[in-house]
Amino acid sequence: xxxxxxxxxxxxxxxxxxxxxxxxxxxxxxxxxxxxxxxxxxxxxxxxxxxxxxxxxxxxxxxxxxxxxxxxxxxxxxxxxxxxxxxxxxxxxxxxxxxxxxxxxxxxxxx
Amino acid sequence: xxxxxxxxxxxxxxxxxxxxxxxxxxxxxxxxxxxxxxxxxxxxxxxxxxxxxxxxxxxxxxxxxxxxxxxxxxxxxxxxxxxxxxxxxxxxxxxxxxxxxxxxxxxxxxx
Numbered sequence: 001x002x003x004x005x006x007x008x009x010x011x012x013x014x015x016x017x018x019x020x021x022x023x024x025x026x027x028x029x030x031x032x033x034x035x036x037x038x039x040x041x042x043x044x045x046x047x048x049x050x051x052x053x054x055x056x057x058x059x060x061x062x063x064x065x066x067x068x069x070x071x072x073x074x075x076x077x078x079x080x081x082x083x084x085x086x087x088x089x090x091x092x093x094x095x096x097x098x099x100x101x102x103x104x105x106x107x108x109x110x111x
Numbered sequence: 112x113x114x115x116x117x118x119x120x121x122x123x124x125x126x127x128x129x130x131x132x133x134x135x136x137x138x139x140x141x142x143x144x145x146x147x148x149x150x151x152x153x154x155x156x157x158x159x160x161x162x163x164x165x166x167x168x169x170x171x172x173x174x175x176x177x178x179x180x181x182x183x184x185x186x187x188x189x190x191x192x193x194x195x196x197x198x199x200x201x202x203x204x205x206x207x208x209x210x211x212x213x214x215x216x217x218x219x220x221x222x
Contacts, residue, residue, distance in 0.1 A: 006153075032209050043115075043201055043213030044154070089153060098144055098169060099211060103153040 006090050006102030021105045023090035024072040030092040033073045038087045080109045115214035123220045130189040132217050134202030142205035143185040147198040192221045
């Protein structure tokens with residue numbers, strides 16, 4: 001599979017601050033970019049996704065931006081809360097079948 | 112809500128044993144996937160299936176096989192378990208908008 005570089009691998013923020021996680025991919029054929037949140041002891045859960053025909057998507061405190069020219073996309077979490085603490089994975093694919101995943105970012109939100 | 116269940120949350124097996132990991136979904140999805148998740152490596156695709164009795168190798172199929180006799184069930188088989196197959200195994204299905212739904216995972220330890 002293609003590589004997705006995900007940074008940072010760990011991130012610690014104070015409650016109320018913003019958190020940003022960035023992923024860089026290599027295959028220009030990709031057109032689907034989801035983000036997953038994995039809490040301890042659970043499987044990954046889709047939190048937001050974006051397709052290549054838009055540059056930004058927002059859902060309450062969560063947003064994703066996509067720069068197809070530079071081949072990177074980012075997850076933005078505003079007004080972070082302790083329950084946002086989890087491992088976040090970026091992924092990419094070409095609309096169907098299997099996804100390629102980043103190596104994950106462990107986010108810790110401290111009160 | 113989509114429900115993906117996996118037969119065991121925790122499993123301990125001995126080297127050389129044959130191991131079956133079961134995954135069942137209730138949404139009539141055609142595509143199903145098996146990933147393994149290891150610290151620092153993210154999720155890696157083992158096998159996927161796009162229809163009953165159809166299967167495709169993923170990125171790391173060596174040492175594994177799969178079975179899809181019914182649409183709702185996708186099994187991962189370790190013919191002869193080895194210690195390097197100790198991992199978290201995640202099953203997923205593909206929804207109509209290309210989103211993947213994950214099960215809770217099976218943590219397998221091979222001693």
